[in-house]
Amino acid sequence: MDRIIDAVDRHGVRWVGLVQGEGASATAWQVEGAESSQALAVRFMRSKQTWEHFKSGLSLTAVPVEALASMTFNVPLRPALDAVCMVSGFGYTHRSVNGLPMSERSSPDWYYKGNGKGLVGASRAIKSPCHASGAGIEIEYACVYLIDDCRNPRYIGYTLAVDFSDPVLRHTQPGLAGLSKLRNTALCHELVIAEPPRHTAVRSSIVRRGEIVWDKQSLLGLDQLMFTKRELEALLFQHEELCEPGTVHYVLLGASLSTDKDAFELQHGDVIRASSQEDGLQLSNLFEDEVVRQSCNC
The missing domain is CATH 3.90.850.10 (Fumarylacetoacetase-like, C-terminal domain)
Known part of the structure; x- marks a missing residue:
C-alpha cells in the first residue's frame, strides 16, 4: 500500500513523498514538483484516474529511508488555509x-x-x-x-x-x-x-x-x-x-x-x-x- 507523507527536511525545504512497506523494509520516493500533499491529492482527484494509473505518471526520485528520521512531518493533506x-x-x-x-x-x-x-x-x-x-x-x-x-x-x-x-x-x-x-x-x-x-x-x-x-x-x-x-x-x-x-x-x-x-x-x-x-x-x-x-x- 502506498502512503503519502508531507514533511520539511533539515534544510527547511517542503518535501512530499510516497512510502511503501514498514520499518527497515520500507522504500521511499520524493514526488518531484509536488508543493504539498494537498496539491498532489487535488491533482489525483482531478485526473479521474485510479491511483496506480496516476502514480505511473509521477516523477519519483528514490530517497534513503534513513533520511526520513531527520524530517519534521506535517499532517497529510492539511491545507494552508x-x-x-x-x-x-x-x-x-x-x-x-x-x-x-x-x-x-x-x-x-x-x-x-x-x-x-x-x-x-x-x-x-x-x-x-x-x-x-x-x-x-x-x-x-x-x-x-x-x-x-x-x-x-x-x-x-x-x-x-x-x-x-x-x-x-x-x-x-x-x-x-x-x-x-x-x-x-x-x-x-x-x-x-x-x-x-x-x-x-x-x-x-x-x-x-x-x-x-x-x-x-x-x-x-x-x-x-x-x-x-x-x-x-x-x-x-x-x-x-x-x-x-x-x-x-x-x-x-x-x-x-x-x-x-x-x-x-x-x-x-x-x-x-x-x-x-x-x-x-x-x-x-x-x-x-x-x-x-x-x-x-x-
Missing part, C-alpha cells in the same frame, strides 16, 4: 470498545471538532485549553476526503487518529456535549491510499513519568462498525453546506479505545501512544495542560 478544512467524527459506531462489547445502536452520534487549526502531527503536543474541565482520548481511524469541483466528496485515504476531548464537560453538562469535542485531533504522518482494514488490533498506552499507567487493546476496522462506511459518508455528505469545492474533510469513524470508558484522566506531561497492527501506523503525542504550562511559565 484552516478555514477550508473540517474535522468531524462519528460516535457509538464500534461493536467493542476497550475490548468489551457495546450495545447495538440504530444510528450513530456525530460531532464537529473544528477546522484545520486543531490538527496536530503524530509527534507533536496535544494541548488542553485553560477553560477545559477534563481530558481524555479515543483511538480511531480517520478517513480523508476532498470535495471536488462538482461538490462531490472524493475519498483519498485513511490514517490513525487520537480523538482528544473533554469527557468531564460532556458528563457534567450533557447539553454542552458538542463543545467537549472542540479539541485537538492528532493524526499519523502517513496517509494510506487504500480503504481502512476490515479487521485489525489497535493498542494505546499512556506513559506517566516513565511508567505505563493505562494500556488497552481492542479491535478496529470496517468489520467492527455497526454502520458501513458508505452509510456514514451518506449521512455526512448529504448536506450541501459541507460540500464546498476544495474543502478537505477529516472524518473520524469512531473509537474502539477510550480512556473515558475506564474513567482515566490525563495529566500534564503524559505521553499518549497508539498503534494499529495491520498497517503499522503509529502515533506518540505529549499531553500539555495549558493551566500547568502557564502557572510554571514552561
Whole structure:
C-alpha cells in the first residue's frame, strides 16, 4: 500500500513523498514538483484516474529511508488555509470498545471538532485549553476526503487518529456535549491510499513519568462498525453546506479505545501512544495542560 507523507527536511525545504512497506523494509520516493500533499491529492482527484494509473505518471526520485528520521512531518493533506478544512467524527459506531462489547445502536452520534487549526502531527503536543474541565482520548481511524469541483466528496485515504476531548464537560453538562469535542485531533504522518482494514488490533498506552499507567487493546476496522462506511459518508455528505469545492474533510469513524470508558484522566506531561497492527501506523503525542504550562511559565 502506498502512503503519502508531507514533511520539511533539515534544510527547511517542503518535501512530499510516497512510502511503501514498514520499518527497515520500507522504500521511499520524493514526488518531484509536488508543493504539498494537498496539491498532489487535488491533482489525483482531478485526473479521474485510479491511483496506480496516476502514480505511473509521477516523477519519483528514490530517497534513503534513513533520511526520513531527520524530517519534521506535517499532517497529510492539511491545507494552508484552516478555514477550508473540517474535522468531524462519528460516535457509538464500534461493536467493542476497550475490548468489551457495546450495545447495538440504530444510528450513530456525530460531532464537529473544528477546522484545520486543531490538527496536530503524530509527534507533536496535544494541548488542553485553560477553560477545559477534563481530558481524555479515543483511538480511531480517520478517513480523508476532498470535495471536488462538482461538490462531490472524493475519498483519498485513511490514517490513525487520537480523538482528544473533554469527557468531564460532556458528563457534567450533557447539553454542552458538542463543545467537549472542540479539541485537538492528532493524526499519523502517513496517509494510506487504500480503504481502512476490515479487521485489525489497535493498542494505546499512556506513559506517566516513565511508567505505563493505562494500556488497552481492542479491535478496529470496517468489520467492527455497526454502520458501513458508505452509510456514514451518506449521512455526512448529504448536506450541501459541507460540500464546498476544495474543502478537505477529516472524518473520524469512531473509537474502539477510550480512556473515558475506564474513567482515566490525563495529566500534564503524559505521553499518549497508539498503534494499529495491520498497517503499522503509529502515533506518540505529549499531553500539555495549558493551566500547568502557564502557572510554571514552561
